Amino acid sequence: MSNIKRRDFLKLSGGAIIGLTAGGFTLSASAQEKVDLDNPTAKALKYVHESTTEGANCDNCMHISGNEGDEWRPCALFQGKLVSSNGWCAGWVKKPGG
Template identity: 55%
Template sequence: MTNSRRRFLKLTAGGVVGLSIGGTSLKAMAAEHVDPEDPQAKALQYVHKSTKDGQQCAGCALAQGSAGDAWRPCGIFPGKLVSSEGWCAAWAKKPG
């Protein structure tokens, strides 16, 4: 009886961890791209492709995620992804 209870607890704990990690990655995959016509994006003059020399979302301190990703999360647009080649008025050069 003790082995069955112990096994049940291990499987339950593993399932909870698996579901929480799986849910996090599903949220990241389901994130929408920022729409340049969105009121917040318009207010910040967001564009998917920067015309400003050396100023792209990939080089911004507010960009999150992994370097080299074409679309990345940004602190300015929660729950949405910005183009690594994009730009907005909140652009701030990464330190270093």
């Protein structure tokens, strides 16, 4: 087993946490374009801008990120694209605790 000093461990851990946090901000900042309904991924996942499934929409899905309350937000399933908070797709999974 490696003998890492406590101070070195804390430096490495802190750097990793900052890196992960900055990565989340980058995902939010890079998604600028709204998902087009003709997008192949949108078609495969049957994405719609307005959910017809009661109690299930992008706003309460675990894949969405960004600021709650925003009308269009980044989604992990549609890299670099924004989805409607009122939308829905076949990849919908209820947000834990939501």
